Structures are given as structure tokens and as C-alpha cells.
Amino acid sequence: MTVSSEVASSLPWRRITDALGCGLLLVDQxxxxxHWNAWMAKHSGIASEAALGxxxxxxxxxxxTNPFKRALANVLRHKLPAVLSNVLHRDPLPLYRNPGVxxxxxxxxxxxMPIQAEDGGPLCxxxxxxxSMFVKRERVLQSNSDRLSKEAVIDGLTGxxxxxxxxxxxxxxxxRCARQQQSMSLLMLDVDDFKKYNDNHGHPAGDRVLVAIITxxxxxxxxxxxxxxxYGGEEFxxxxxxxxxxxxxxxxxxxxxxxxxxxxxHLHAGASEHVTVSLGAATSGPxxxxxxxxxxxxxxxxxxxxxxxxxNTVHWLPGGAISQALPPPAA
Numbered sequence: 378m379t380v381s382s383e384v385a386s387s388l389p390w391r392r393i394t395d396a397l398g399c400g401l402l403l404v405d406q407x408x409x410x411x412h413w414n415a416w417m418a419k420h421s422g423i424a425s426e427a428a429l430g431x432x433x434x435x436x437x438x439x440x441x442t443n444p445f446k447r448a449l450a451n452v453l454r455h456k457l458p459a460v461l462s463n464v465l466h467r468d469p470l471p472l473y474r475n476p477g478v479x480x481x482x483x484x485x486x487x488x489x490m491p492i493q494a495e496d497g498g499p500l501c502x503x504x505x506x507x508x509s510m511f512v513k514r515e516r517v518l519q520s521n522s523d524r525l526s527k528e529a530v531i532d533g534l535t536g537x538x539x540x541x542x543x544x545x546x547x548x549x550x551x552x553r554c555a556r557q558q559q560s561m562s563l564l565m566l567d568v569d570d571f572k573k574y575n576d577n578h579g580h581p582a583g584d585r586v587l588v589a590i591i592t593x594x595x596x597x598x599x600x601x602x603x604x605x606x607x608y609g610g611e612e613f614x615x616x617x618x619x620x621x622x623x624x625x626x627x628x629x630x631x632x633x634x635x636x637x638x639x640x641x642x643h644l645h646a647g648a649s650e651h652v653t654v655s656l657g658a659a660t661s662g663p664x665x666x667x668x669x670x671x672x673x674x675x676x677x678x679x680x681x682x683x684x685x686x687x688x689n690t691v692h693w694l695p696g697g698a699i700s701q702a703l704p705p706p707a708a
Contacts, residue, residue: 400472400505406453406498408432417505420483422476437471445469448489452501456491463508470505484512532607534584535591543606543614548669550604550618551661558663561618562625563672563696565657565680566594566632568611569688570646577645586652587611590636597631614676622693625658629691632656637689648688655683661696672696 394401395415403412413428413436421428421437428436433449444466448459461469468482488504530542538546547563554561568574568590575583591613595605604616617625633656641652657680661667667675675694682692 399507400503402428402503402505404433404449404453404501404503405494406500408449408453410436411500417472420472420474420476420507421470422473433470439471442466442469445487448487449501449503452489452491453499456499458491459489461487461489463512472505474507474509484508535588535607537591537595537613538604538606540606540608543604543608543616546604546606546616547673550616551667551669551672554618554661555664555666557619559619560621560624560660560662561616561672562620562622562628562658562660563676564615564617564625564629564632565608565676566613566615566654567656567680567684569648569653569655569684570643571611573645574643574652586641589639589641590652590654593635593639594632597628597635614673620660621662622658622660622695625660626691626693629656629658629693633689633691646688653689655680655688656691657681657683658691658693659696660693665696667696 390412391414394412397414397416400417400420401412401414402410402417405411410428410431410433413423413425415425417428418424423436434441444461448461451457451459463484463486466487467484469487470482470485472483472485473479473481474483484507486506486508488506490502490504492500492502494500530538532539551561568587571583571586574586591605591607594613594615598605598615602618606614606616608614615628617628620628633654636654637649637651639652642650643652644650646653657676657678659672659675659679661672675696679692679694682694683690686692
């Protein structure tokens with residue numbers, strides 16, 4: 378394509394380029410602006426007459442990015458086209474949707490193409506596209522993806538992790554603690570006589586109780602590494618990394634006490650006139666080589682001891698220690 382300076386400044390050419398919904402400018406071999414369309418004037422705040430005959434840096438009044446300068450030099454010297462996408466080069470030029478009002482540059486994609494002047498000299502045709510809508514769409518898609526990812530591992534009622542997430546994290550955290558020669562404890566929590574509560578107050582009321590209980594339990598977990606998950610129904614599990622027997626019993630007792638202090642009436646319960654919980658704790662010590670299944674089984678059996686011992690209590694077993702005297706936990 379051959380373009381003369383007369384064509385670049387002619388009225389028909391200007392009308393054509395001004396009608397485009399993108400930025401279009403023409404730079405000569407010396408790097409001086411030959412053409413600057415209306416879109417450029419609108420989004421730079423610089424009139425065409427003020428930009429013509431200046432270098433881009435002089436026209437914009439600020440330095441250009443190094444990637445843009447390299448791309449422009451390659452077009453003028455070596456006739457190599459270049460594209461600066463908004464993925465790697467979000468806003469190479471100081472352009473704004475509302476100049477003088479916006480402080481953030483417009484996301485943009487820039488295409489630089491070599492063309493030949495009528496005298497045979499090189500010119501660079503630069504096209505700038507506003508990619509704000511693309512960026513917005515990407516953000517919406519990312520937000521939806523994040524939401525779906527979160528929903529996949531979060532319990533819809535209580536807002537804590539679900540069993541799927543627990544099943545993935547238990548072996549991973551146990552293996553990590555073993556590598557670091559740390560103890561890891563597991564707590565199992567079950568709401569006492571919860572079926573009776575549902576039978577007498579209805580499932581919506583039971584759902585509200587579960588939310589209140591888990592809010593209270595979560596308030597007693599003070600470390601970001603602690604994992605609270607809904608294991609099933611009214612049963613919940615807590616993974617406590619770098620936590621020994623003493624720490625597990627302390628946390629479990631704090632949780633039991635905090636839930637008891639909610640004083641939620643439950644006149645049909647056997648352990649109290651209020652809603653209570655039973656907890657089982659198990660710990661895998663450094664070098665114990667306890668499997669996830671063994672740790673879970675020990676915590677479940679400790680929970681059964683709490684249930685069998687009158688409810689509203691805490692019991693502990695070492696990970697992997699299966700008491701033959703205990704029958705299997707009730708379903």
C-alpha cells in the first residue's frame with residue numbers, strides 16, 4: 378500500500394478514518410505524526426492539529442513504553458508488523474475513555490503495520506482498539522469460574538467446606554505434617570439428638586441451628602490453616618495441622634462450651650435442655666505413620682465414646698489406635 382502525505386491529510390481520507398470506531402494514526406520514517414484521526418483526538422484529549430508533525434512522545438507529552446518503541450522501530454526499519462495485545466500489553470499508549478476525568482488508561486490492543494509512502498519511504502500505520510469490553514467480559518468469566526469453583530467445595534447451607542474438599546485435604550495435610558515431623562489432629566463433631574430436634578421443630582429450624590452451631594465452632598478456630606468441613610448431615614470434621622493431643626482437646630472443649638453457651642432450647646434432648654454437641658478427637662504424632670483412614674476411624678470411635686458416655690462431652694484416641702472393646706460407631 379502506498380500513501381502520500383497529501384492523501385493522508387486530504388478531506389476524504391480524514392472523513393473515512395474519522396468514521397472508524399478505532400484509533401488510527403500514521404507515523405513517517407522520522408517518527409513524526411502524519412495522521413491522527415478523530416478517535417485518537419477523543420481518547421487522548423489532543424486535537425489532530427496539535428499532534429501533526431510531532432513525535433508520539435512529544436504529542437502525548439510523556440514517554441512511551443519500551444515494547445511500543447521497539448515495535449515502532451521494527452516496523453519503520455525492517456518493515457516487520459507487530460501486535461501489542463491487551464493480554465501482555467494492557468495499555469501501551471496514554472489513552473482514556475474520558476480524558477481529563479479517568480485516571481486509568483483504557484485497555485487497548487495495538488496493531489502496527491508497515492506501509493510505503495509515495496516517495497518510497499517507510500510509514501507506520503497504527504491501529505488502536507478499545508478492549509474494555511473484552512477485559513470486562515474476561516472479568517465476568519473469571520468471576521463466574523471462581524464462583525463455580527467455590528461452590529464445588531463449599532456446603533450450601535453452612536458455608537463451610539464440604540465432604541469432597543475434606544476428602545481431598547485430609548490425606549494431603551496428613552502427608553505434609555508427616556514430612557515436617559509435626560502432629561496433626563482431627564476432630565469429629567455431631568449434634569446431640571438432632572433428629573429429635575428436627576422432628577419437633579421442623580427442618581428449617583434445624584437448618585438454622587446447624588448454621589448457628591457452625592458459626593460458634595468456627596469462631597474457636599483461630600488459625601488460617603484450620604479446616605472445618607461438613608462431613609454429612611449434622612456431623613462436621615475439623616483438620617488441625619501442627620496440633621498435638623493437648624491442643625486438640627483444648628480446641629474441642631472450647632467448641633463444645635461455645636455451642637452449649639448458645640442456649641438453644643432443645644427440650645427433647647437427653648443430655649441437656651439445650652442443644653449440645655459431642656466431639657471425638659484423634660491425633661497422629663510425628664513419625665506415627667498413621668493413614669488418613671486410620672486417623673478418621675480413631676476420631677469417629679472417639680466421637681462414639683462421647684455419645685455412649687452421655688453426650689455433650691469430648692473424648693480422644695491416638696490415631697491408628699482401634700479399641701477392640703468398642704463396637705463400631707453407630708450410623
